[in-house]
Amino acid sequence: MIDLHSHILPGLDDGSSSVAESLEMARLAVADGTTHMVCTPHVMPGVYQNDTASIEQAVQALEQELRHAGIPLALYVGADVHVTPDLPDRLKLGKVPTLNRSRYFLFEPPHHILPPRLEDLASRLTNAGYVPILTHPERLTWIKSNYDVIERLNALGCLIQLTADSVIGAFGRTALYYSEKLLDEGRVDIIASDTHGATRRRPGLSQAVVAIANRCGEDEAYNMAVKRPGAILQNQLVAPIGKVSAKKSGASSAGHFGGLGRLFKSGSL
Numbered sequence: 001m002i003d004l005h006s007h008i009l010p011g012l013d014d015g016s017s018s019v020a021e022s023l024e025m026a027r028l029a030v031a032d033g034t035t036h037m038v039c040t041p042h043v044m045p046g047v048y049q050n051d052t053a054s055i056e057q058a059v060q061a062l063e064q065e066l067r068h069a070g071i072p073l074a075l076y077v078g079a080d081v082h083v084t085p086d087l088p089d090r091l092k093l094g095k096v097p098t099l100n101r102s103r104y105f106l107f108e109p110p111h112h113i114l115p116p117r118l119e120d121l122a123s124r125l126t127n128a129g130y131v132p133i134l135t136h137p138e139r140l141t142w143i144k145s146n147y148d149v150i151e152r153l154n155a156l157g158c159l160i161q162l163t164a165d166s167v168i169g170a171f172g173r174t175a176l177y178y179s180e181k182l183l184d185e186g187r188v189d190i191i192a193s194d195t196h197g198a199t200r201r202r203p204g205l206s207q208a209v210v211a212i213a214n215r216c217g218e219d220e221a222y223n224m225a226v227k228r229p230g231a232i233l234q235n236q237l238v239a240p241i242g243k244v245s246a247k248k249s250g251a252s253s254a255g256h257f258g259g260l261g262r263l264f265k266s267g268s269l
């Protein structure tokens, strides 16, 4: 499986605190079936001053550690990009990295406040040729009174990424409710771990993938964990699935680990 959202780089944000923790996170991810992981530290001016150069350097350093430790996890450069009005310029100048230098980047609005003119910003980004991937809308507290904003961002061309732990209820009932609503409306393009540590918010997608397979069918679970993330890393076109219902009847509740074997063995893009 391919995890497009992780805070595995040590010491750059509120994720991994040490190389040892990063290695343990990598081991856990591989044991769970993840083969490729994008390193996406927070980029938040004034709080987390990461940029393309510092993230690339940190990815190279961790790749070397993984090689020494014999952990087969492929790493890529990315960022968890917080919303700022000058984002189109910072992306264009190359100061903020997209996912593996593609047109796609993680687009994270504030959790508790809906920023003004968010849709204008998304339009400017899509008009400039970028594809924002809206990170974990199910966990944004303003989703309750502003669900229409999520719908419109999706209609503008933003992809939707759910957090794996939300789908299995680990972020509480509200995040689970909106995860299932977004899944049932066929709006979810990608599932990712957004892992922050080896003990707290650990890596792993498999439990969520099984839950999604049960709800939406195995093909859609495969699309969210392997096919679309792989296409994104190769900068191929991924249209938002938008309003097409992904809910399928007759998905059996048994044997999904067996049936989903292709997800847990996928080794190359």
Ligand SMILES: [Fe+2]
Pocket (backbone or CB within 6 Å): 005, 006, 007, 080, 194
């Ligand atoms: Fe994140």
